[in-house]
Amino acid sequence: MGNESTPISDELRAKRATSFGGAAAAYAEHRPDYPVSAVRWGLSGAVKAPVNVLDLAAGTGKLTTTLVELGLTVTAVEPDEQMLAELRRRLPAITALDGHAERIPLGAASVDAVFVGQAFHWFDTGPALDEISRVLRPGGVLVPLWNYDDLSVPWVSEFGELLGTPTGRTWAAAAAGLPDHPDFAPSEQETFRHKQRRTAESLVRTLGTHSHVLAAPSEKRAAILRTAQEFLASRPETASGEFDRPIIVTAFRARRR
Numbered sequence: 001m002g003n004e005s006t007p008i009s010d011e012l013r014a015k016r017a018t019s020f021g022g023a024a025a026a027y028a029e030h031r032p033d034y035p036v037s038a039v040r041w042g043l044s045g046a047v048k049a050p051v052n053v054l055d056l057a058a059g060t061g062k063l064t065t066t067l068v069e070l071g072l073t074v075t076a077v078e079p080d081e082q083m084l085a086e087l088r089r090r091l092p093a094i095t096a097l098d099g100h101a102e103r104i105p106l107g108a109a110s111v112d113a114v115f116v117g118q119a120f121h122w123f124d125t126g127p128a129l130d131e132i133s134r135v136l137r138p139g140g141v142l143v144p145l146w147n148y149d150d151l152s153v154p155w156v157s158e159f160g161e162l163l164g165t166p167t168g169r170t171w172a173a174a175a176a177g178l179p180d181h182p183d184f185a186p187s188e189q190e191t192f193r194h195k196q197r198r199t200a201e202s203l204v205r206t207l208g209t210h211s212h213v214l215a216a217p218s219e220k221r222a223a224i225l226r227t228a229q230e231f232l233a234s235r236p237e238t239a240s241g242e243f244d245r246p247i248i249v250t251a252f253r254a255r256r257r
Contacts, residue, residue, distance in 0.1 A: 023208070023209050023214055024060055024080075024082040024083045024085070024086040025086060026205060026208065026209050027059065027060050027083070027086075027209045028060035028061070028062070028086050028087075028090060029205075030202060030205045030206040030208075030209055031059075031060075031062050031147075031206065031209055032062070032147050032194065032196040032206075032245075032247055033062050033063075033065065033066060033196075034062065034063050034066045034117060034145055034147065034194075034249065035066075035192050035193075035194045035249060036066060036069075036070065037192050038145055038190075038192040038194075038249045038251045039063075039066050039067065039070065039115070039143075039145075040070075041190055041192070041251060041253070042113070042115065042141060042143030042145070042251055042253045043070075043113060043141070043143070045141040045143070045188065045253040045254075045255055046112060046113055046139060046140055046141040046255065047138075047139030047140075047255070048112070048139060049112075050072065050111075050112035050113040050140065050141070051072065051073055051112055052072075052073045052075070052110065052111045052112050053067055053072045053073065053074050053111060053112060053113045053114075053115060054074075054075050054076075054077060054104070054106065054111045054113070054114045054135065055067060055075070055076045055077070055115050055116075055117070056077050056101055056104065056114055056115065056116050056119070056132070057077070057078060057079070057101055057116055057117075057119035057120075057122065057123075058076035058077060058078045058083075058084075058087055058096070058117070059078060059080075059083050059087065059117065059119070060083050060086040060087050060090065061076060061086075061087040061090055061091045061096075062117060062118075063115055063117030063118075063145065064076045064087065064091055064094065065090075065091065067115065068091065068094060074094050074095075075094070075095045075096075075097065075106065075111070076091070076094060076095070076096040076097070077096075077097050077098075077099040077100075077104060077106075078096065078097075078098070078099070079098065079099065079100045081098070084096060084098060101116075101119075101123040101124075101127075101131060101132070102123070102124050102127040102128050102131055103131065104131045104132070104134070104135050107135070108134050108135065109134075109135070109136070109137045109138070110135050110137075111135055111136060111137065111140065112136075112137055112140045112141075113136075113140055113141050113142075113143060114132050114135065114136055114140070114141075114142045114143070115143045115144075115145065116142075116143070116144040116145065117144075117145050117146075117147075118145070118146055118147060119144075120144035120146075120171075120178075121171035121172070125179045126179075126181075129179065129181040129183070129184070130181075133181065133183035133184065133256060136256040137256065138256055138257065139255065139256060140255070140256045141253050141254065141255050141256065142178070142184065142252075142253065142254045142255075142256070143251065143252070143253045144178065144251070144252050145249060145250070146172045146249065146250045146251075147194065147247050147248075147249055148172070148247065148248055148249075148250065149245070149246070149247060149248070150193070150246035150247060150248045151248075153246050155235050155237050155238065156245075156246060158231070159228070159231060159232075162227060162228075162231055163207065163224055163227065163228055163231075164212050164224070172250045175252075177189060177252065178252050178254050181254075182257075183256060183257055184254040184256060185254060185255045185257060186254070187252045187253060187254040188252065188253050188254070189250070189251065189252050190251050190253075191248055191249060191250055191251070192248070192249040192251065193246070193247070193248065193249075194246075194247040194248070194249050195244040195245060195246055195247055196244070196245040196247060197242055197243075197244060197245075198242065198243060198244075198245045199241065199242055199243070200229065200232035200233060200238050200239065200240075203228070203232060203238070203245060204225055204228045204229050204232065206245075207224070207225065207228050208221075208225055213225070
């Protein structure tokens with residue numbers, strides 16, 4: 001499937017990976033959702049049309065919502081207590097469980113697809129793929145997705161250069177595919193265009209939910225957000241009113257042998 005890159009130290013990686021809980025409500029409000037086209041592409045990689053789906057590391061349910069809207073039976077698994085509480089508050093009808101990618105609280109061969117939104121780069125990939133393989137039925141599909149800014153748009157590229165690159169974008173950009181595992185066929189990759197309606201204020205709030213901002217010391221975090229506000233106020237595309245934040249969705253899929 002390919003090789004995983006490690007763009008940051010293990011200590012910083014661990015700090016960033018556990019930084020989201022305190023911002024759970026803001027994450028739910030300000031992070032973008034996922035396009036139906038990307039989810040359907042992932043589902044189409046399975047031998048049979050999936051019915052029972054796992055949203056692994058589901059966070060506050062951004063991807064879970066799209067899966068539910070497609071009529072799938074969804075189980076969400078999330079390790080962070082505050083993120084899980086927010087997911088349960090927003091989606092009370094679904095099964096939402098405390099668990100990790102490396103210890104999934106489901107039975108063997110119990111789901112037809114496993115989706116991972118904006119989180120696969122945080123996993124200990126060897127044990128995680130072992131567990132994902134265990135819960136996936138043969139012919140089922142693993143589908144990690146990432147939402148990231150479309151850097152082909154000049155103001156978006158300048159915004160990113162000024163404020164730093166999220167960890168997941170670094171991983172997704174460097175990966176030729178998902179890590180190799182004997183239980184999975186070689187992965188496929190596709191990209192999709194997406195957008196999020198924002199104002200300058202709400203885009204700054206979105207930035208504030210990214211791990212490289214959440215994990216920064218308070219003074220540095222404040223400086224990053226202040227710089228973002230000043231930049232957005234200086235650009236005609238973003239200075240006043242609502243605008244579309246252009247997004248590229250990177251999707252991988254790998255079928256369970």
